[in-house]
Amino acid sequence: MNVNGTPTRTIWLADDGRSVQIIDQTRLPHAWEVITLRSMAEAARAIKDMWVRGAPLIGATAAYGMALAMAEDASDANLQAAHDHLYATRPTAVNLRWALQAMQDCLRPLPADQRAAAAYQRAAALCDEDVEINYAIGGHGLTLFKQRWTERKAAGAERLNVLTHCNAGWLATVDWGTALAPIYRFFDEGLPIHVWVDETRPRNQGASLTAWELNQHGVPHTVIPDNVGGHLMQHGMVDLCIVGTDRTTASGDVCNKIGTYLKALAAHDNGVPFYVALPSPTIDWTLDDGIKEIPIEERDATEVTQLTGRTASGQIETITITPAGSPAGNWGFDVTPARYVTALITEKGVCPATRDGLAGLFGV
Numbered sequence: 001m002n003v004n005g006t007p008t009r010t011i012w013l014a015d016d017g018r019s020v021q022i023i024d025q026t027r028l029p030h031a032w033e034v035i036t037l038r039s040m041a042e043a044a045r046a047i048k049d050m051w052v053r054g055a056p057l058i059g060a061t062a063a064y065g066m067a068l069a070m071a072e073d074a075s076d077a078n079l080q081a082a083h084d085h086l087y088a089t090r091p092t093a094v095n096l097r098w099a100l101q102a103m104q105d106c107l108r109p110l111p112a113d114q115r116a117a118a119a120y121q122r123a124a125a126l127c128d129e130d131v132e133i134n135y136a137i138g139g140h141g142l143t144l145f146k147q148r149w150t151e152r153k154a155a156g157a158e159r160l161n162v163l164t165h166c167n168a169g170w171l172a173t174v175d176w177g178t179a180l181a182p183i184y185r186f187f188d189e190g191l192p193i194h195v196w197v198d199e200t201r202p203r204n205q206g207a208s209l210t211a212w213e214l215n216q217h218g219v220p221h222t223v224i225p226d227n228v229g230g231h232l233m234q235h236g237m238v239d240l241c242i243v244g245t246d247r248t249t250a251s252g253d254v255c256n257k258i259g260t261y262l263k264a265l266a267a268h269d270n271g272v273p274f275y276v277a278l279p280s281p282t283i284d285w286t287l288d289d290g291i292k293e294i295p296i297e298e299r300d301a302t303e304v305t306q307l308t309g310r311t312a313s314g315q316i317e318t319i320t321i322t323p324a325g326s327p328a329g330n331w332g333f334d335v336t337p338a339r340y341v342t343a344l345i346t347e348k349g350v351c352p353a354t355r356d357g358l359a360g361l362f363g364v
């Protein structure tokens with residue numbers, strides 16, 4: 001996507017051909033800062049501390065983390081140690097496990113002296129695949145968006161109103177995004193669209209990241225507090241919802257950023273289509289019951305008790321919003337049962353959120 005008019009990805013190889021560069025997403029929307037990762041440990045820290053985040057970008061960063069590890073020490077022992085270290089960074093997005101497995105499968109059969117070069121190649125290919133997958137998701141989503149727009153236009157609507165939660169855009173992937181890819185494609189065709197952006201407490205991925213990237217691309221949008229969506233749906237102000245996912249079970253249960261489930265319930269109650277966009281590496285074919293089986297990340301309570309933003313004088317500062325002594329809970333994700341999902345949008349096409357639907361597309 002374009003940043004200040006320049007095509008940019010979220011992760012790339014540095015000019016030295018060994019280090020890896022990323023955008024520090026903790027600084028957005030207030031500052032644009034590029035960080036250079038020089039070791040596997042730094043790649044792991046980038047994932048854990050959410051300098052990068054979003055399921056596909058977590059996978060891509062882990063893949064480059066393995067490449068950095070092989071440049072440091074390409075022994076069998078380090079291959080396993082790097083895998084284990086990176087795997088422990090965040091528990092919910094299954095793309096992490098998928099990417100690490102892809103790297104292991106590529107590297108383990110090779111002699112140690114060939115592993116570093118092969119690892120950089122595989123990591124780069126994995127990033128290119130992510131871009132292609134997301135572009136294809138955008139195309140399939142675009143067809144659905146156009147169908148909905150035809151209905152809404154006939155009913156007198158002036159624009160397609162889309163609600164999204166968290167950030168499943170360009171910043172969450174290598175490029176394009178998953179849930180935002182159809183939005184960009186629809187907008188690029190000159191069709192009228194407006195996006196309701198859930199702020200997405202506690203870390204505000206919607207207010208800080210989705211709003212920032214929609215701004216960069218010029219897509220009309222409005223940031224809303226997380227509890228507004230139900231009201232908008234009751235008043236016919238949302239034509240469809242679309243979100244990404246960190247892990248979707250083989251049966252179609254969708255795990256995504258905390259609060260997604262409540263939006264799906266509101267959409268169901270109001271007859272608003274609720275779509276989930278996902279690349280195939282986000283499907284966990286080993287799981288059936290998302291609520292019982294998907295590990296839900298719990299993060300530090302300070303993400304709830306504190307807020308960071310820019311003051312009137314331009315300083316970036318953190319403030320506390322809760323009384324001293326009040327504990328806070330910080331679950332990062334929730335699971336939306338498949339029955340509330342209108343359809344899944346994948347790189348292979350659109351399917352019902354069912355085992356048969358996914359198996360039909362992927363032949364699994």
Ligand SMILES: CSC[C@@H](O)[C@@H](O)C(=O)COP(=O)(O)O
Binds near residue numbers: 053165168169178179
């Ligand atoms: C294409 S991204 C889909 C999800 O990864 C996204 O919606 C999300 O929940 C990200 O969570 P985060 O905690 O910011 O990594």
